[in-house]
Amino acid sequence: MRIAELLAHGERNVEVTAKGWVRTKRGNKNVAFIALNDGSTIHNIQVVAETAAFDETLLKNITTGACLKVTGLLVDSPASGQPVEIQARTIEIYGLADPESYPLQKKGHTLEFLREIAHLRPRTNTFGAVFRIRHAMAYAIHKYFNDRGFYYWNSPLITASDAEGAGAMFRVTTLAPGETDFNEDFFGRPTNLTVSGQLEGELAAMALGQIYTFGPTFRAENSNTPRHLAEFWMVEPEMAFYEIEDNMNLAEDFIKYLVNYALEHCADDLAFLEKMYDAELTERLRFVTANDFVRLTYTEGVKILEEARDTKGVKFEFPVFWGADLAAEHERYLVEQHFRRPVIMTDYPKEIKAFYMKQNEDGRTVRGMDVLFPKIGEIIGGSEREADYDKLVARMDEMGVPTETMQWYLDTRRFGSAPHSGFGLGFERLVLFVTGMTNIRDVIPFPRTPKNAEF
Amino acid sequence: MRIAELLAHGERNVEVTAKGWVRTKRGNKNVAFIALNDGSTIHNIQVVAETAAFDETLLKNITTGACLKVTGLLVDSPASGQPVEIQARTIEIYGLADPESYPLQKKGHTLEFLREIAHLRPRTNTFGAVFRIRHAMAYAIHKYFNDRGFYYWNSPLITASDAEGAGAMFRVTTLAPGETDFNEDFFGRPTNLTVSGQLEGELAAMALGQIYTFGPTFRAENSNTPRHLAEFWMVEPEMAFYEIEDNMNLAEDFIKYLVNYALEHCADDLAFLEKMYDAELTERLRFVTANDFVRLTYTEGVKILEEARDTKGVKFEFPVFWGADLAAEHERYLVEQHFRRPVIMTDYPKEIKAFYMKQNEDGRTVRGMDVLFPKIGEIIGGSEREADYDKLVARMDEMGVPTETMQWYLDTRRFGSAPHSGFGLGFERLVLFVTGMTNIRDVIPFPRTPKNAEF
Numbered sequence: 001m002r003i004a005e006l007l008a009h010g011e012r013n014v015e016v017t018a019k020g021w022v023r024t025k026r027g028n029k030n031v032a033f034i035a036l037n038d039g040s041t042i043h044n045i046q047v048v049a050e051t052a053a054f055d056e057t058l059l060k061n062i063t064t065g066a067c068l069k070v071t072g073l074l075v076d077s078p079a080s081g082q083p084v085e086i087q088a089r090t091i092e093i094y095g096l097a098d099p100e101s102y103p104l105q106k107k108g109h110t111l112e113f114l115r116e117i118a119h120l121r122p123r124t125n126t127f128g129a130v131f132r133i134r135h136a137m138a139y140a141i142h143k144y145f146n147d148r149g150f151y152y153w154n155s156p157l158i159t160a161s162d163a164e165g166a167g168a169m170f171r172v173t174t175l176a177p178g179e180t181d182f183n184e185d186f187f188g189r190p191t192n193l194t195v196s197g198q199l200e201g202e203l204a205a206m207a208l209g210q211i212y213t214f215g216p217t218f219r220a221e222n223s224n225t226p227r228h229l230a231e232f233w234m235v236e237p238e239m240a241f242y243e244i245e246d247n248m249n250l251a252e253d254f255i256k257y258l259v260n261y262a263l264e265h266c267a268d269d270l271a272f273l274e275k276m277y278d279a280e281l282t283e284r285l286r287f288v289t290a291n292d293f294v295r296l297t298y299t300e301g302v303k304i305l306e307e308a309r310d311t312k313g314v315k316f317e318f319p320v321f322w323g324a325d326l327a328a329e330h331e332r333y334l335v336e337q338h339f340r341r342p343v344i345m346t347d348y349p350k351e352i353k354a355f356y357m358k359q360n361e362d363g364r365t366v367r368g369m370d371v372l373f374p375k376i377g378e379i380i381g382g383s384e385r386e387a388d389y390d391k392l393v394a395r396m397d398e399m400g401v402p403t404e405t406m407q408w409y410l411d412t413r414r415f416g417s418a419p420h421s422g423f424g425l426g427f428e429r430l431v432l433f434v435t436g437m438t439n440i441r442d443v444i445p446f447p448r449t450p451k452n453a454e455f
Numbered sequence: 456m457r458i459a460e461l462l463a464h465g466e467r468n469v470e471v472t473a474k475g476w477v478r479t480k481r482g483n484k485n486v487a488f489i490a491l492n493d494g495s496t497i498h499n500i501q502v503v504a505e506t507a508a509f510d511e512t513l514l515k516n517i518t519t520g521a522c523l524k525v526t527g528l529l530v531d532s533p534a535s536g537q538p539v540e541i542q543a544r545t546i547e548i549y550g551l552a553d554p555e556s557y558p559l560q561k562k563g564h565t566l567e568f569l570r571e572i573a574h575l576r577p578r579t580n581t582f583g584a585v586f587r588i589r590h591a592m593a594y595a596i597h598k599y600f601n602d603r604g605f606y607y608w609n610s611p612l613i614t615a616s617d618a619e620g621a622g623a624m625f626r627v628t629t630l631a632p633g634e635t636d637f638n639e640d641f642f643g644r645p646t647n648l649t650v651s652g653q654l655e656g657e658l659a660a661m662a663l664g665q666i667y668t669f670g671p672t673f674r675a676e677n678s679n680t681p682r683h684l685a686e687f688w689m690v691e692p693e694m695a696f697y698e699i700e701d702n703m704n705l706a707e708d709f710i711k712y713l714v715n716y717a718l719e720h721c722a723d724d725l726a727f728l729e730k731m732y733d734a735e736l737t738e739r740l741r742f743v744t745a746n747d748f749v750r751l752t753y754t755e756g757v758k759i760l761e762e763a764r765d766t767k768g769v770k771f772e773f774p775v776f777w778g779a780d781l782a783a784e785h786e787r788y789l790v791e792q793h794f795r796r797p798v799i800m801t802d803y804p805k806e807i808k809a810f811y812m813k814q815n816e817d818g819r820t821v822r823g824m825d826v827l828f829p830k831i832g833e834i835i836g837g838s839e840r841e842a843d844y845d846k847l848v849a850r851m852d853e854m855g856v857p858t859e860t861m862q863w864y865l866d867t868r869r870f871g872s873a874p875h876s877g878f879g880l881g882f883e884r885l886v887l888f889v890t891g892m893t894n895i896r897d898v899i900p901f902p903r904t905p906k907n908a909e910f
Contacts, residue, residue, distance in 0.1 A: 002604060002664065019696045021871045039663035040604055067871035095872030102870050119863040122662035131663060135606035142597045149457060149495055151590035156901040157671045158686050160908045170627045174675045177635040186675055187908040200901060200910060207577035208494035208586060209457065215670065216612045220629045220641055231613050241474045408574040408910050415557050416476045416522035417550030446611040446655060453615045453642040455655060455863050
């Protein structure tokens with residue numbers, strides 16, 4: 001039985017076995033108290049060992065980080081804060097952890113230090129909590145879509161197309177360094193790691209109706225910020241017959257479901273993170289689930305920002321004007337200062353959005369849709385897609401997107417086109433929001449950033 | 456309401472809306488019968504349109520592949536094989552599909568032809584069924600592990616390590632073709648696409664207890680076979696405190712659960728595939744769930760094969776002897792001819808297995824474990840891992856695996872080591888088995904193979 005189960009509903013006064021890693025050992029010459037953790041919960045189980053009953057060397061070797069198998073009676077614990085403890089009958093040491101060299105000896109390591117030992121940090125309370133929540137969010141994503149008749153769709157990672165021109169790409173090759181003949185390359189042409197699975201997702205939506213991707217995505221951008229990774233996970237649902245209003249409704253319902261799921265399934269881990277890092281964490285999560293998101297157009301948003309600047313003396317670093325690509329400071333002003341709740345902004349100038357977004361009749365804006373969150377900024381970006389073949393081709397030509405190599409994509413508009421929509425959720429940004437962590441490198445097991453591909 | 460729901464429990468004699476793609480249209484001068492499909496099920500809904508009630512051009516434009524929105528009364532269908540039909544009141548054409556150019560005009564395209572139009576093949580019955588089943592299997596994998604306290608773990612895709620030396624790798628780079636200075640590369644060193652998430656998975660298991668990866672994996676091998684892809688999806692659970700027996704139990708339970716899940720949730724799609732491609736499909740699936748897998752050692756397996764060769768006159772293309780890496784023909788003989796059920800083979804010669812497998816006391820074999828399936832051959836490969844630091848390092852030295860760059864991996868054995876095990880399931884091989892398809896390119900949306908990276 002794992003420790004989470006022993007703590008939650010282990011039968012009293014029967015012999016149990018617990019296996020896990022030592023978090024702390026304390027005690028006196030008569031008794032040792034060993035806090036054991038197996039990763040199934042943030043909580044440790046206390047093992048009580050009468051020193052007289054055990055070999056001295058064995059007890060000495062029980063140090064922080066050592067791995068043990070313990071058998072003994074599960075009894076009500078007299079100590080506060082723990083329902084049960086184990087009166088040890090036998091203790092076997094699976095693996096030692098030399099106190100001189102084990103890096104997780106003392107408490108209170110900085111997150112920066114733990115990043116350098118990313119291979120060991122899941123053994124800490126913080127990263128145990130973060131990665132359990134990350135799991136819960138991934139599962140909730142699959143459950144949400146499965147329960148609603150969406151199909152999981154695996155867009156290719158290696159691609160010969162540039163998707164949406166969303167960012168700089170990594171080249172994938174089997175050519176030896178210095179070789180340049182792509183005819184000799186594995187795929188007989190230059191190939192890259194995908195920046196988005198959307199275009200292939202659209203193909204699927206126009207056949208299966210409702211699909212979602214959820215997989216790794218790549219950007220070869222030289223951004224050393226707490227918000228960017230070169231390799232990150234993205235969720236991209238795509239739905240036939242959804243117009244932008246349906247798309248907004250889905251995005252809001254989806255993200256509220258996920259946050260609710262965390263509140264319901266990760267209470268212990270959230271309580272720990274709240275105590276250690278972010279006193280307003282669960283309050284912020286509850287607020288998101290309890291309130292309607294504000295919906296407004298880009299044009300309305302710019303007006304609010306201009307007024308704030310002109311009449312309230314709000315200072316922005318970057319200029320605000322109709323046509324500007326809003327910066328994080330602008331988004332956060334709207335979300336955190338003006339509306340004080342999440343915002344769904346729509347109908348952006350076509351110049352700052354991708355070629356595939358549905359063109360509005362005003363000729364100036366497209367049916368893009370961004371969901372803006374407190375602390376995080378943009379957590380979801382999406383749009384209704386341009387379903388009209390001629391309009392789409394015209395826009396691609398205007399923007400210099402090659403139509404010859406995109407015939408497969410255009411075929412969705414050539415044969416049985418339909419209104420359809422979709423969006424992308426940056427999975428790590430979601431996990432950042434739900435855990436209250438502030439650096440994206442702390443919510444993915446092994447972050448990939450410029451000059452950093454350890455482990 | 457989607458068509459699957461209308462067919463399953465749509466209320467009779469109320470007006471409904473259906474949206475989908477035309478599969479066929481037939482009829483006479485008084486009435487048109489339109490078979491509409493929206494991807495939610497293998498079944499179409501029949502739309503009955505009185506020709507007198509609709510514009511002639513509109514009816515003419517309703518051709519195979521066109522996308523429609525239909526409203527009308529849902530009524531019991533007089534036709535056999537369908538519970539309901541829609542008496543059309545309005546029909547709107549979302550998108551045309553020109554009969555002269557739409558490639559899915561006629562039925563009975565070959566799978567080879569459909570592979571060339573992989574962007575449209577999800578619109579066929581066959582690939583609709585395959586990809587719905589693929590989804591169901593992915594969801595079942597997440598559900599199985601989540602329900603049992605495993606955490607989803609995302610090993611990195613871009614890696615500077617060579618994992619297990621499992622195969623040739625793709626290089627990931629931002630260097631321009633011809634440039635060779637890795638100091639200038641994105642990560643400041645050569646990096647590759649992962650061939651397995653196992654090693655990073657072990658790190659997580661030694662902290663969170665039970666984890667699984669499920670993501671894309673890459674092999675740059677020039678293998679043009681119906682069983683190999685350059686980009687495929689792999690499931691890799693890894694469990695602390697599991698010995699090989701526990702590992703075998705988990706693998707057998709897991710795969711039976713998945714096959715059962717398909718039988719329970721994908722009956723219509725399986726029935727279609729059985730009718731069209733593989734008359735024994737569900738029988739084979741039921742057989743797997745109903746029978747214990749045979750468990751035997753490699754040594755016992757070789758003895759059976761040698762006897763078959765020597766006393767029964769069975770002819771093998773490749774030689775059989777203790778120490779040989781068994782070929783597919785050998786595995787299939789054991790599974791299909793000798794035992795007639797799935798086989799879990801264990802304790803392989805160390806020379807033919809990876810460095811991380813637990814070494815047996817005989818000094819010759821390791822605790823590897825392969826699950827062998829009818830038609831598929833190896834569907835799962837795994838092992839108990841070597842938990843002893845010194846033995847592991849000795850084996851790495853023998854096999855020329857660099858220990859200097861693998862200190863992060865060795866730290867799991869240096870600090871709090873424990874018995875642990877894991878395995879890898881090739882997701883597409885599972886989908887092959889469950890769908891009865893015979894070419895792995897037909898169970899992944901966009902296959903990546905030598906000289907082929909279309910879409």
